[in-house]
Amino acid sequence: MRTAAVWLIALVILGVVASGCIGGEEANTSKVDVQLSGDFTKDVLEIGKVLEQNGVKEVKFSAWGSGDPNSVMRVYGIVEAARRINKIWADNGIDVKITITETHYVASFQDAYEEYLSKQPLGQAGDFFVNSYAFLPTLADEGYILEITDYATAYQSVIDDFYPSLIEASKFKGKLYGLPQDTEARPLYIRKDVAQKIGFDLTDLDEKVKNGEFTWSDVYYWAKKAKEEGAAEWGLIHRKGSAHPDLIQFIFAFGGKLYNPNNGKLVLDVPAVYKWLYVEWKFARDGLLPEDIMSWDWAKQIHPAVVEGRTLFDIGGTWYWTEWQTKQYYAKDGTPRGLKPEEVKEWFYYTLFPAGEKGGEPVTLSQPFVWMINSKAGQLNPKYDELKDVYHKLAFLMIIKASDPDINAIHSVISSHLPVRKAAAELIKDEKWLNDLKSLNIDLDEKVKDNIREIVQATVHPINAQFLADVSYMLEYTHLAPAHPKYPALADIFKEAVDKTLRGEMTPEEAVNYIIQKVKADPELAQNVEIQGEVPKDWKFPQE
Amino acid sequence: MKDVETRPKRYERVIILALLLASLPLILGFSLLTISSLSTNMVTNLDPDSFHSTLENWINLFKGKIATTGGIRVNIWRITLNTLVVALGVAGVVTGISALAGYSLSRIDFRGRKILMVLLLILHAFPGVALIVGVYLLYRLTFPQSHDLVGLYSFIYVILARAALEIPMSIWLMKGFFDTIPWEFEWSGIIDGASRITVWRKIMLPLIKPGVLAVALFAFLAGWQDIIYVRTFLIHPTLATFIEANIEAEYSHMPLIAAAGTVYLLPTIIFFITAQQLLLQSYSGGIKG
Amino acid sequence: MRKEKLRDLSFFLSPMVLMVLLFYLVPLIMTIYISMTRMKNWNVERYLTEFVGIYNYERLFYMFQHDPTFKAVIMTTIVFVGITLMINVFGGLSLALATFFINERAASSYRLLWLLPRMSPIAVYSLVWYYFFHGSEIGTLNSILMSLGLISEPIPWGQVTPWGAWSVIIFVNGLVGVSFGMIVFTSALNQIPKELVIAARVDGASSWQISKRILIPMMKWHLLYVLTWQFLSLLTTYPHLFLLVEWDLVNRDYGTTLALYVFNTAFGRGEQDQGLAAAAAVVLSIIGVIGGFVTLKVLQFEKMMKKPRGDF
Structure with a gap:
């Protein structure tokens, strides 16, 4: 028995020592370096020459992405960037080629993140990883993604073309770790046909929303009217879900906050959260919002209710616009079908998420996706130890290329996400370009063309491009959920509280206390969350 | 085969009917899944209007498309092959090891036998899935430096690690099967001077075929359906990880998932039917021999 | 030696x-x-x-x-493990015995049917029950009961606390466990010398008597094995609960067992x-x-x- 114990202890010690050695060996080789100048062609050529001199003929990279089925440019953008760089090399007689060995794309971005986490340390994760900005701080903190601050200084002009808030979202502790890939807004959709029946005048509504004149009290008023007059079954339908409750827009709309930049802690803004839950509670109690909305089915209940006009208001996302066209949610004439662009335009009005109270600011919420580079990028290639820096710079140039305005614009149009840089926003307004895209008469990799052909057929339409142009202004009002590692845990508690309030299991005040109790129950969460303010006792909704 | 000759027919019908009633939710649930794979949207209630027949999902699946409109293509055959390799590997390792250990626990008396048996049972108390933290660390420590070996090693490791989870159960099962074989069969061999190893190989293994098959079937299914080990250790995707990663409540086209799920079930059904035949044959063979 | x-x-x-x-x-x-x-x-x-x-x-x-919900978690764990265990063991035993007494073709198809839960990838399996127990009129169970006129309003099965939520998770997990017992017991039954059964039949014993007097006593060992093993695995299982909770089919507090609670805290x-x-x-x-x-x-x-x- 004793010998066994000794053996076991020895084994553990061995394990610890061995793991300490991993990565501890520094190969004593001369490092090759190239300087980035900011002139893309020149930099690519220089890297190409260095690779050629070192006998590297093929550089292999892999791209990992995730998201809805229309967002595949998240990985095909990398494929196209590789083709464009290859072309530069070929035109200048450099015999080097980038091959994208794997385009790994799954629906669930959460799954993709988990897979990256467990496989990156083994050196088996993709060289390019596009995912929500929310994961960036953790990945950066663990050293799983490449810091590109220095590389980016040479390309300041490109960086400056991105919307500044999105570049901020790609940073961790002031250092840049990625380039924005896409973003979106979450408008309040209003059924025009239902509004008309109840005499709800939508002219200039977006202006009234913008200046804080039209608030949630007005939403309540019209929702109630629509329900009472039988114009619609529901007054309001909203999103459900846990990973990222869009409903936190309410917190911002009531002037609350979620993050304290001074001490880096999350904030539980009690008055704002209370008001949010109160609104939900009131809507549900008056039968304007289904009290079991959190367990509604997306494809069979939520979307059909909206596209078939069974509600006046809907809090959704910009991507709904094309989703309603590509998915068969509308079943009023028997066989389910997608909507026509003209129908979407005719039936839906869209505006910002209104302010909670008079004089407040309207809001919207974005969750940008970011191109990130694996900190081990290029490691499957020859002479990695010597050429590491060259490979990393090449990877950086690839995401610069993948951010080309046209690639970004294609992605925006076919997936109804918003462009991340001004040049792309200009492009989607260009009718000629749009027509060329529709017929795929553009400079694009054949394989990529082949794979996005059907999506292009279904989504490229002037109405859709116009919609994107129209909602772009919303980014000025956008808020981001804090990219704090503990935020998802807090969001999860919020979702629980909303569900209980909607079902009437708890009053808004009880729900707020429930949230506080849940936060305090986990010492690590409690340490990271600052609880501010108190329940406003004399607050009323709807306001007169 | 069983008590065929004397069984009253009347009872049989009652039993079959009772079983049918008990199985109704299962039949319904899985039929709706299969039907949905042939429809443009999920058929979930008994409303025939919600069924709109199409072969689109199946065509897309075999093309390796994970969405209705375009998008990414995957090599679905390669993914199926990966799944098969893992499942067969687990089945092989588990069956081999448990046939060896089961015999010795059933037939040989040695010091520590009792402790070993209790230990094996208790091993199940360790949540394999949570133990994964340690299993991962071991993986990290033994991970090969050479990139050529990585793919192979990840297969070997996931097979061994997953097989280990099945081993305590399988050894117990196998021991149970050995216990039912009368001692006299073996005795004759030992009298002839054969060693225990020879007796095990020549006499016992053929007799234990039903047990071997039952254990192999279980191990195969465990390997075939594993998700957590495969996702954490295997470099390549399997059907389970593929389906899991592509079910997203908000925007996945569920009928396509239904088709993938149906495909996922097919090989196992075939495997089970053939194994069931074998199980019965070998049993009747064994009793005569 | x-x-x-x-x-x-x-x-x-x-x-x-x-x-x-x-x-x-x-x-x-x-x-x-x-x-x-x-x-x-x-x-x-x-x-x-x-x-x-x-x-x-x-x-x-x-x-x-x-944690204010922890009490619910403990209650859920106890009820879940207790009842599911009984279903697994006795359900498996009943299935094995029932299929033992019917002709081989019918028996085979039933066994195959009951193996489906175990063979399905967890996500697909959860999807099946997600639609089956959905708390609105799109749910299979609700639509059947409504068309039979037994209920007029859909019942939100998984959201009726605590027993609604418990029933759903017990049912869904019970089906997976039953097949394990069934296979073990069926194999055990196949090993019992059939002369014993035929002899009893000739003496005029009914199926029930044969089961009680001959078959079950000979399977004691297997019963013990299934009971202990299932107990331990139920205690630590969560994958079959995870998606049902995640998709809001069942109430979170009463659909979460200790194992799932821990999993969600550590990996959620x-x-x-x-x-x-x-x-x-x-x-x-x-x-x-x-x-x-x-x-x-x-x-x-x-x-x-x-x-x-x-x-x-």
Whole structure:
């Protein structure tokens, strides 16, 4: 028995020592370096020459992405960037080629993140990883993604073309770790046909929303009217879900906050959260919002209710616009079908998420996706130890290329996400370009063309491009959920509280206390969350 | 085969009917899944209007498309092959090891036998899935430096690690099967001077075929359906990880998932039917021999 | 003779010992060690030496004490394990016996049918029951009951607390476990010499009497085995619950067992806290081991472990 114990202890010690050695060996080789100048062609050529001199003929990279089925440019953008760089090399007689060995794309971005986490340390994760900005701080903190601050200084002009808030979202502790890939807004959709029946005048509504004149009290008023007059079954339908409750827009709309930049802690803004839950509670109690909305089915209940006009208001996302066209949610004439662009335009009005109270600011919420580079990028290639820096710079140039305005614009149009840089926003307004895209008469990799052909057929339409142009202004009002590692845990508690309030299991005040109790129950969460303010006792909704 | 000759027919019908009633939710649930794979949207209630027949999902699946409109293509055959390799590997390792250990626990008396048996049972108390933290660390420590070996090693490791989870159960099962074989069969061999190893190989293994098959079937299914080990250790995707990663409540086209799920079930059904035949044959063979 | 026995034993047992060492003992020790570090996000290089003592255990027990939903979790665990265990064992036994007494073709198809839950990928399996028990009129069960006129409004099955939620999770997990018992018992039945059954039949015994007097007593060992094994695995299972809760089919508080609670805390939503998960694994293991020993004692396991025949 004793010998066994000794053996076991020895084994553990061995394990610890061995793991300490991993990565501890520094190969004593001369490092090759190239300087980035900011002139893309020149930099690519220089890297190409260095690779050629070192006998590297093929550089292999892999791209990992995730998201809805229309967002595949998240990985095909990398494929196209590789083709464009290859072309530069070929035109200048450099015999080097980038091959994208794997385009790994799954629906669930959460799954993709988990897979990256467990496989990156083994050196088996993709060289390019596009995912929500929310994961960036953790990945950066663990050293799983490449810091590109220095590389980016040479390309300041490109960086400056991105919307500044999105570049901020790609940073961790002031250092840049990625380039924005896409973003979106979450408008309040209003059924025009239902509004008309109840005499709800939508002219200039977006202006009234913008200046804080039209608030949630007005939403309540019209929702109630629509329900009472039988114009619609529901007054309001909203999103459900846990990973990222869009409903936190309410917190911002009531002037609350979620993050304290001074001490880096999350904030539980009690008055704002209370008001949010109160609104939900009131809507549900008056039968304007289904009290079991959190367990509604997306494809069979939520979307059909909206596209078939069974509600006046809907809090959704910009991507709904094309989703309603590509998915068969509308079943009023028997066989389910997608909507026509003209129908979407005719039936839906869209505006910002209104302010909670008079004089407040309207809001919207974005969750940008970011191109990130694996900190081990290029490691499957020859002479990695010597050429590491060259490979990393090449990877950086690839995401610069993948951010080309046209690639970004294609992605925006076919997936109804918003462009991340001004040049792309200009492009989607260009009718000629749009027509060329529709017929795929553009400079694009054949394989990529082949794979996005059907999506292009279904989504490229002037109405859709116009919609994107129209909602772009919303980014000025956008808020981001804090990219704090503990935020998802807090969001999860919020979702629980909303569900209980909607079902009437708890009053808004009880729900707020429930949230506080849940936060305090986990010492690590409690340490990271600052609880501010108190329940406003004399607050009323709807306001007169 | 069983008590065929004397069984009253009347009872049989009652039993079959009772079983049918008990199985109704299962039949319904899985039929709706299969039907949905042939429809443009999920058929979930008994409303025939919600069924709109199409072969689109199946065509897309075999093309390796994970969405209705375009998008990414995957090599679905390669993914199926990966799944098969893992499942067969687990089945092989588990069956081999448990046939060896089961015999010795059933037939040989040695010091520590009792402790070993209790230990094996208790091993199940360790949540394999949570133990994964340690299993991962071991993986990290033994991970090969050479990139050529990585793919192979990840297969070997996931097979061994997953097989280990099945081993305590399988050894117990196998021991149970050995216990039912009368001692006299073996005795004759030992009298002839054969060693225990020879007796095990020549006499016992053929007799234990039903047990071997039952254990192999279980191990195969465990390997075939594993998700957590495969996702954490295997470099390549399997059907389970593929389906899991592509079910997203908000925007996945569920009928396509239904088709993938149906495909996922097919090989196992075939495997089970053939194994069931074998199980019965070998049993009747064994009793005569 | 001794030398020979040693050779035999090492031939038969060494592969198993090796596996147990490699994949149980070593990981277990590593898990215990990791539970005392700040390990997260699989970053071994960085956190392996960041020793925090019993911090993870303290955090876990603090949550157990202060979380308002924890009481529901414990209740759910007890009810879930208790009832599902009974369903698994007796359901499996009934299925095995029932299919034993009917003709082979029908028996085969039923066994196959009942194996489906175990063979399905968890996500697909959850999807089937998600639609079946959905709390609105799109749910299969609701639509049947409504068309039969038994109910006029859809019942939100998984949201009726506590028993609605419990019934759904017990049903969904019970079906998976039943097939295990069924296979073990069926194999056991096939090993029983059929002369015994035929002889009893000739004497005029009914199926029920045959089961009670002959078959079940001969399967005692297997019963014990299924009972203990299922108990332990139910205690630590969560994958079949995870998506049902995630998709809001069942109420979160009454659909979450201890294992799932721990999983969600350690791995839920973007956080990957292996230190905490390891601590929880150790706690669950201890509960499991104690539970295992108690079951073995209660069931008088010692008595059933006969000395093997055939040793000389």
